[in-house]
Structure formats: C-alpha cells, structure tokens
Amino acid sequence: MSGVPDRLSPMRELTPWIWVLAWILGILFVLMLIAGASFGGALEGFLNGAFGGRRYAYLMTTLSRSALIIGMALSVMLSFRAGLFNIGGEGQLVIGGFTAALVGIAMPGPPLLVTAAGIAAGMAAGALWAMLAGVLYLYVGVPLLVGSLLLNYPARYITSYLVGHPFRDVQSGLPQTHLIDNASWLPFFPGTRLDIGILFIIATAVIAIVYTSMTVHGYRTRMTGYSMPFAQASGLPVRWLALQTLAMSGAIAGLVGAIAVFGIHYRYADGMLVQPLYAWTGIVAVLLVQMVPWAVPLSGFFFAALQTGAAGMERTAGVPKELAITMQAVIILFVASRFSNLTFEGTRTETEGGDGT
Amino acid sequence: MGLEALFDPAFAGSLPRFITPILLAALGGAICERAGVFNIALEGFILVGAFAAVCGAFFFGSALMGATAAIFAGVLMGLLFAEFHLRRPGDPIVVSIALNLLAAGLTTYLLRTIFGVAGAFRDPAIVGFDGVRLPLIEDVPLVGPVLSGQSPLFYLAIAIAVGLHLFFLRHRLGLRIRAAGENPAALTAGGVSPERVRLYALVACGALCGLAGAQLSIANVNLFVENMSAGRGWIAVVAVLLTRGRPLPLLAIVCLFGFVDSLSFRVQGLGWPQQFTDMMPYVATLVVLVVLSWWRMRRNA
Numbered sequence: 001m002s003g004v005p006d007r008l009s010p011m012r013e014l015t016p017w018i019w020v021l022a023w024i025l026g027i028l029f030v031l032m033l034i035a036g037a038s039f040g041g042a043l044e045g046f047l048n049g050a051f052g053g054r055r056y057a058y059l060m061t062t063l064s065r066s067a068l069i070i071g072m073a074l075s076v077m078l079s080f081r082a083g084l085f086n087i088g089g090e091g092q093l094v095i096g097g098f099t100a101a102l103v104g105i106a107m108p109g110p111p112l113l114v115t116a117a118g119i120a121a122g123m124a125a126g127a128l129w130a131m132l133a134g135v136l137y138l139y140v141g142v143p144l145l146v147g148s149l150l151l152n153y154p155a156r157y158i159t160s161y162l163v164g165h166p167f168r169d170v171q172s173g174l175p176q177t178h179l180i181d182n183a184s185w186l187p188f189f190p191g192t193r194l195d196i197g198i199l200f201i202i203a204t205a206v207i208a209i210v211y212t213s214m215t216v217h218g219y220r221t222r223m224t225g226y227s228m229p230f231a232q233a234s235g236l237p238v239r240w241l242a243l244q245t246l247a248m249s250g251a252i253a254g255l256v257g258a259i260a261v262f263g264i265h266y267r268y269a270d271g272m273l274v275q276p277l278y279a280w281t282g283i284v285a286v287l288l289v290q291m292v293p294w295a296v297p298l299s300g301f302f303f304a305a306l307q308t309g310a311a312g313m314e315r316t317a318g319v320p321k322e323l324a325i326t327m328q329a330v331i332i333l334f335v336a337s338r339f340s341n342l343t344f345e346g347t348r349t350e351t352e353g354g355d356g357t
Numbered sequence: 358m359g360l361e362a363l364f365d366p367a368f369a370g371s372l373p374r375f376i377t378p379i380l381l382a383a384l385g386g387a388i389c390e391r392a393g394v395f396n397i398a399l400e401g402f403i404l405v406g407a408f409a410a411v412c413g414a415f416f417f418g419s420a421l422m423g424a425t426a427a428i429f430a431g432v433l434m435g436l437l438f439a440e441f442h443l444r445r446p447g448d449p450i451v452v453s454i455a456l457n458l459l460a461a462g463l464t465t466y467l468l469r470t471i472f473g474v475a476g477a478f479r480d481p482a483i484v485g486f487d488g489v490r491l492p493l494i495e496d497v498p499l500v501g502p503v504l505s506g507q508s509p510l511f512y513l514a515i516a517i518a519v520g521l522h523l524f525f526l527r528h529r530l531g532l533r534i535r536a537a538g539e540n541p542a543a544l545t546a547g548g549v550s551p552e553r554v555r556l557y558a559l560v561a562c563g564a565l566c567g568l569a570g571a572q573l574s575i576a577n578v579n580l581f582v583e584n585m586s587a588g589r590g591w592i593a594v595v596a597v598l599l600t601r602g603r604p605l606p607l608l609a610i611v612c613l614f615g616f617v618d619s620l621s622f623r624v625q626g627l628g629w630p631q632q633f634t635d636m637m638p639y640v641a642t643l644v645v646l647v648v649l650s651w652w653r654m655r656r657n658a
Binding site: 035087284320323 | 397437440446447448454455456457459461463466467470471595598632635636639643646647650654
C-alpha cells in the first residue's frame, strides 16, 4: 500500500488531492442540506465570520484563537516529534490557566510583575502536570498515551471544584474567579481588538522550530523519538531527555492558558479552556501537516479560521457551528489515509508488547 | 456515614446500569485488541450509538428499533475505521482521534438540525428499555436486586463476556482473530487474510459499542445529552489495555470500574462536592493502571 513510485507526474500527484477535496466538499454540502441552508449564504457567512466584521473584528477573533490553537499545536509537536504521545495537553492547559489566574488575582506588586509572574507560574504548573504523566510513563510503565489522557480528568474536575467553591467570585453568580486587575491585562495592539499574547506564541513558534531542527538538544530528542533503544545505546540519557521534553511541552500548554487568562478572559471561568477544544484542535493541526514544524502555525491558523468561520455561518445562515469540528475530523481522516508516514508506531509497540499468554 | 447507608438494595440495583455500557464497549475493544487493531475510538463509537438509539426509539417508538439503529450506527463507525485504517494506510491512533472528534461534532450537529435543540434532547416519544423481571431470582436477598429488573442489554453483555471467552478459545473465527493479532503471517500462510479478520473485528466492535451507547441513552435514561459518553470509552480502553483483551479478567475489572462509578454517584447524595465524585472513576482507573503497570514492570525487570 505504501509502495509509492519515486517519480510521479504532477497530474497523478494531484489527482488524489482533487478526490479528497471533492469528498470533503460533498460531505460539507450534504451536512448543509440537512441544516437547510443555502450554500452561497453559508459561504458568505463563513468568510465574513472568519476574516471580516466591522474594523476586522472577526479577523482579530480568528487571530487570537489561532494563537491559542497554534500554542497547543506547538506543545504537542515538541512531544510528538520526540516520540512522546502526550495527549494530555488539555489538562496541562487548564492547570496552567488556572494557576496563572490565581497568581494574577492574589499577587500584590507592580502590574507588569504580576503579569510576568502569572505567566511564569502558569508555565511551571503546566510543566509539572506534564511531568507527572512522564514520571508515570518512564518510572512506573503507564503508557503515556493513556496516562496523559486520564490526567485530563482530575485537572478538569479539581479546577472546576476550586473555581466553584474556594476561589469563586460569589457576586458574579457563575463558577469563575474574580477579575484580574486591569492594569495587569495584556495590552491590545494599538487600534485593534487583538492582544499581544500572539507575540508570545510567535516567539514560541520560532524557538520551537529552531530548537527541533537546528540544535543538538533538539536532534537528540528527535533521535530518541525515532528509536529509543538506539538513542540509549548511543549513551543518551533517554529518560531525562523525555522528561525535559514533556516539561517543555507542558510549559507551552501552560503558557497558552496564561495568555487566555491575561489577554482574553481576564479571569478563570469553569470550562473556558475545555469547551472550545483548543487542545484537541492543536493535535489535529499538528497531524494535518505531519508534524513538520514550520507548517504548524499555518495549520493552526487554518483551523482557527474554520472555527470562527463556522460561528459566522451559524449567525447568518443558521448552520450549527459544530460543523467545524465535523469538518476537522473529516479532513484529518482523509489526510491520514494519504500519508502512511503519519504514524504513532512507537506507542503501539509500547502498549502491545509482551503478552503474557 | 454508615456502610449500610451505601449498600442498600437500591444501590445494588443501580450497579448494572453503570457496568453495562463500559462492559459492552470494552468487549468490543477486546475483539479489536485481539485482532491486532489498536482502536481507541470507543468513546466516539459509544456516542454515535447513543445518538442513533435515541433517533430509533423516537422515530419508531420502540426500544428495540433504538438498539437496532445504535448497532447500525456503530457498525458504520467500524466500517469507517476499517476504510481509513485497513484499506488505506491511516495510523490507528490518528484515525481514532479523528473519529472521536467526528462523533462529538456530528452528534451535536445532528442534534441541532434534526431535533432543533442544543444540549439535551428529551421527549416522551422516546421509548426506552424496561427492566426485565426474573420471577424467582428477584426475591433472593442481596443478589436479587442486582440480577433482576435490569435492562436486557445487561444480560446480553454478561452473556457476551462469557461467550467471547469460549469464542476465542474454541471457535474457528475466534482463533483466527487471535492469530490476526498475534501472528498475522501465520494466518496469511493459512490462506486467510488478516485484514478481512480485522474488518470483522471492527464491525463487531462497532455493534457492541453501539449497544453500549443504547444502554446509556435509552436504558439508563430516556434522553440524549451532548457528549454523554463522558469518558466511559476511555475507561473501556484502559480496561482492554490492562487485560490485553481477555474477556474474563475484563469482566472483573469493568465490574470494579462500574462499582466505583456507581459509588461516586451515591456519595454525591452524602454531600460530597460533585466534582470529586465525578472524578472518582477516572482516578480509580488511573490508580489501577498505576498499580498494575508498576507490578508488571517489577515482574519483567
């Protein structure tokens, strides 16, 4: 099945993609027919919702959402490329965001320092949560895929409890914390409704791309990802490398949570980081471009536009915005089936190995 | 809090409602695991089954039609998995992640478009399963309330668990499924295509997960809620991984998880914060996973 010939004519290379596109458009069309919307109206609503609005307000929404998705995607990319299938980004994101909000509310001092401390605390908390999954994997033998995923639930419920009881803003009537003092908010770019959180993500993207493709440390973690026994035989401290990678991955997820708190919501509200599926969209964004670092930001932007566009389609054409999630899944299915090198081979042997029977 | 306050007949009677969905899904996962398909899309399979069950029960006015619709929908998901993993070289984990997302998106989308509601759909026209009363057994103390008055899917699930054990042990297809997982080359040499056997496994898994969804939406309650599978598919995946797809140990561990699940529901009434009780099944799963992994690692060391 994977016997792809060396040279393909451009036409033959394109044909499968045309089929994929036709399938996706066909599915989209059927789903819209069910919702009873006109294709033209839906398309207009989609484009306006993703890129338009008064003074480009929706484009700003798309950009700020893509910052969060790209951040989660970078977090996942770092660990995936090292062969560490950390799908616990959601838990790391939630813990990071919650910790950042607590620091933002409780810490006295100059506003800038509060912001910096809040972001740092969020990153540290995310890193620790990821390392917990890492320790269970490396020292106890719990498969990372399952362990990191299961840790999402305690993260979600513990923060939900804390924000619902001890740290609740009782006057607001919702399970959410108090507002952070507005001097500590991340400022907007002048004349826009976009906060500077995206700069942190751009910086992270540059660092992550340089790190994975140009540094010795990045090369070593990648080698560990390709073959752990080989890396071990070469004398690399594979466990320590894996823990470091997971810590970095979790720290980026924590950063995303902190940016959402200081730049968008100015508080932590129950479910605000879970329901928009930032973490899962980040995973999907990385899979779409087969973990190629420089393409991850583009893919993250694409999915953010898909989601905000779908919201616009709901506003104007009445097509439920869940269409976006469905399309995300369909796109990944078709792309995954085109690329046999898009695999989690390492994890499979990890979980199946050595049956006692 | 006294123990007798917890373990009264009503509590015992609620146990199967928590065990059945996880057990059905886990049995489906076990078939895949033994056939060598790493299927972690159980969560999505269940969700689609739950939605289809409500559709069937609503439009045809019968629980049986609901269950049939759930099986169909589950099988469809299994076929999708097969199409993208067996026929095309998609990685099973990537395909699983995509199918889980697809289920979450599609059920919510269809809930809005077909029934015009968001969040939850409840309607008197949804005909759910009634409890099956077993005449003599229901009078036995302690066991009676557990064994009698349950949804037919509970009895089916137990029967399938025991049957699957014999099936893997004795039946030709059962042996082929095991061969597809353990030694596909031997199977090919014997003139049987492992891919085909895996396709059967995925279809069976889809049907079982569909029934798991039906238990959630038209036996435990009579409504559909967005994301009502709520992590049960993942608990089933863990149960399959821990037991490596052997039906009888699977039955035991699922009973444990189901017990914790129902216990969590129970202690909620005793004034514990809801978040802690909701968390209990996952923490219990994690604890069992940690203990067994640690034990296995020490034994292998």
